[in-house]
Amino acid sequence: MVDARYFGDGLTYLNPSDLKGKLIAVEGTDGVGRSTHIEMLQEWLEVQGYGVITTGWTRSNLMSKTIEMAKAGNILDRWSLSLLYATDFADRLEHQIIPALRSGFVVLADRYIYTAFARDFVRSGDRKWIRDVFGFALIPDLVCYLRIDVETLALRVIETTGMNYWESGMDLRLGTDLYDSFKKYQSLLIEEFDKMAEEFHFNVVDARKSPEEIQEELRGHILPVLQNHKRTAGVEHVPV
Amino acid sequence: MTDQEGANAVPHPYSGKLIIVEGIDGSGKSTQLLLLHKWLESKGHKVFFTEWNSSDLVKDTTKRGKKTKSLTPTTFSLLHATDFASRLYHQILPPLKAGMLVLADRYMYTAFARDVVRGVSRDWVRKMYDFAIKPDMAFYYKVPIEVAISRLLRGTRGQFKYYEAGMDMNLSPDVTESFRLFQTQILAEYDKIVDEFGLLTMDATQDIETQQEYMRTLVEEALRGYKPRRGTYGRRTLFWRRFDVPKSE
Secondary structure (H helix, E strand, O other), X not given: OOOOOEOOOOOOOOOHHHOOOEEEEEEOOOOXXXXXXXXXXHHHHHHOOXXXXXXXXXXXXXXXXXXXXXXXXXXXXXXXXXXXXXXXXXXXXXXXXXXXXXXXXXXXXXXXXXXXXHHHHXXXXXXXXXXXXXXXXXXXXXXXXXXXXXXXXXXXXXXXXXXXXXXXXXXXXXXXXXXXXXXXXXXXXXXXXXXXXXXXXXXXXXXXXXXXXXXXXXXXXHHHHHHHHHHHHOHHHOOO | OOOOOXXXXXXXXXXXXXXXXXXXXXXXXXXXXXXXXXXXXXXXXXXXXXXOOOOHHXXXXXHHHXXXXXXXXXXXXXXXXXXXXXXXXXXXXXXXXXOOEEEEEOOHHHHXXXXXXXXXXXXXXXXXHHHOOEOOEEEEEEOOHHHHHHHHHHOOOOOOOOOOOOHHHOOOOOHHHHHHHHHHHHHHHHHHHHHHHOOEEEEOXXXXXXXXXXXXXXXXXXXXXXXXXXXXXXXXXXXXXXXXXXXXX
8 A cells, every 4th residue: 555545534643654555345235255255365365475364344343242232223323323334444444454554464354435335325315424424444455346236146145144134224114025125225235336336446346257256356356456566665776 | 415514504494492512521511501401391391401422332332442442533533423323313303303402411512622632633523423413502611621620629520531531642641630631622622613613602610500590591582482392291201211222231
């Protein structure tokens, strides 16, 4: 992260210029296979000798319990829900992501701020506020977006974990049952992810392909970022 | 929402009234609000009261953060915004929409003062609270730092609160000195906020009764034309309980 930048109003008390590592985010809706691929990427990178840490949505020490509690209550309003996610993210950013980048690690983020953007937009129709709130976030070096259509996603989720209340957006009352609600909610999310893919230049990977093909594509996107990183390390003496 | 001013800068459309107090610990703002509450109730108003940082959800988390010393200026600020959002939605808006009076001990200006002194961006914290509604009346209880300290030291509380003293900022190992340093900066920040948002500055060094008399005069004027709304004449103090965040086990 040679020219590390903040998304908006950054952390005024933290200078991001000395972050040597690389921040790679894997985005995509629920059940699309992000965690599986991140595990495989970690293995692949470590074999090559890169230090890797992974960080996942709602997994901060500070907030994971709080968020579980809040979700159990089912009474969250749009702002509290988004702010809880933002708090969790900030805790991981300052205690995991930034220290790891400073030490030269590759950070693989299972979901990033774009998940929060999509979820808040679906609930509010407003893009500005949530982006302002996440102004303190670092812009990743690379965002890979695992894209899937809602029909395939629905089948895949039923076959594996099953549909749950929050992944179905039941708080939005979009459908009369879990299945209808899931499909409506997830298609809204996918629609917004697609828009963001253009706006923020995500690397789109078709998540309907076989796991091997997907992994191959992901590696293809990641390699240049890492090589670029190695080159810049010794670039000082290269004449223009 | 994109191009217009934030909701926190324009008058709210609801028929109720929102009255808030701001000031540092030891300014006497809570005492003044309590006395106002009594007076309004004695006049037959149904009044709802809410205070800063009071939801269980956030209290537990702040406590955990304090124990592990892991709260940063940003997570501290976000947590308080979460608490505020939850109270706004569950406690403040329903009575306001129903045309009732809501009293708040501290409001978003506390975050604007405190979080900025802790080190977050001034713009960022204002944008984050964009969803808040503008109070009908906002009182700022202005007090010199030494007066606040002597009140807190000889008062009923007898000691400073950890975060109020800014103990997490390592300004001084001595809690009184830390409070003095931290709150002096906060007072300076409040002075800017008073101008920016047009808070009513109250002289918090005066007698309690004198201050209260003045506050009541101002509130009475502001409420002229306001028609109190009550659903019932019975005592149903538990009515809003159903909107509370469930307690943790």
